[in-house]
Amino acid sequence: MNDASSRTHALGRRARVASPGGGGAPAGGRTDRRPPWRWLDWGQRGTAGAAIPSALGLEGIRQVFGEVVALDGVSLTVAPGEILCLLGHSGCGKTTLLRIAAGVERPVEGRVVLDGREVAGPSRFVPPEQRGVGLMFQDYALFPHLTILQNVMFGLKRLPPPEAEEAASRALARVGLGHYADDYPHMLSGGEQQRVALARAIAPRPGILLMDEPFSNLDRRMRDGVREETVALLRETGATAVVVTHDPEEAMRIADRIVLMRAGRIVQGGTAEELYRRPQSLFAARFFCDFNEIKAIVQSGRVDTPLGAFAAPGLSEGTEAVVCIRPQGIRIMPSGIGAAGRVISRCFLGEVDLVEVVAAGLDKPLHARVRECYEAAVGEDVGVEVMPDEVLVFAAAGA
């Protein structure tokens, strides 16, 4: 961005911020006292238009870039109206899978099926504009030389201009930005640009919305509210949605179902609770929780640790195991109860305290998140107990 444009940007934003409403005062002087992250205009409910939700099927998708296998036989289905999150670390293939579903990329193997119709396969490829999918990218991809209204109209080229304008205006009003129609993207804040991109994606009433890290450019304070309102809008339009994220908490807040990926493959799929409570691998477990981990050997279906013995279901005799204890599963007790320990740090966080304890026989300090506990001072000897329900045991191999 050059100096002049960054100045315009800053000025444009300052003018908005000075207004009483979070979204800025419209030309007509309407005052809107909602905070900036409360933008969904419920008075406009229904005006975004309901979509006929699509079903998406991905079958045996493989994608290769030179030596890199980005996707290695991925299969999943998304039910009509479902919000599914693709979750995983950077580089695991989430974006590539989304791009293949959209038709922006063609897989080297596998099929994409939309509402029972093959849109990509060995002998067939339907381009993105003919798939009826809405796309929303991380950087919002707004055209800087088009007004906000023109940006939203861009996806409505198949409609006659007056109808396209009406549909775009409705979608903008629905995201609380009707009064910005004649502005340009650089005059809007990041949160407002996100809403323009959302309006553009929903305006053609797609049966399925594919969203790549749609909230990652927003600061943390704004992200929670914008995310909540976006999900409310998705529910209202009824569209199926696939949302890419690397943030487990975000996936848990948004998704009906989460699909966790690793190195081009699906590791586990299920509801947030299933993935959190019953991860099927150490990788999946670690993705959702910062565990205290202790190595141990399985003997007679159990693992013995300095903090007690725990069941090791499904692991054979002699297996090297990792005992995973959730921070909220550790209790701090008066000395003499449970394992012997000493508090080395304590941090008050409001709803919980973070307590760090060294325990006899362990080479690393334990991290405990405690709500109410024995009020031990730093340096004091304490007892340490573990709640068995907060313990998972996995084989160490293949982690």
Ligand SMILES: Nc1ncnc2c1ncn2[C@@H]1O[C@H](COP(=O)(O)OP(=O)(O)OP(=O)(O)O)[C@@H](O)[C@H]1O
């Ligand atoms: N056009 C491309 N050319 C070469 N390699 C690519 C290309 N697109 C993706 N890759 C590689 O494929 C793998 C998967 O990339 P992808 O962008 O799908 O991952 P991701 O999970 O979305 O990551 P991020 O969260 O960082 O966006 C990575 O190793 C990436 O470097």
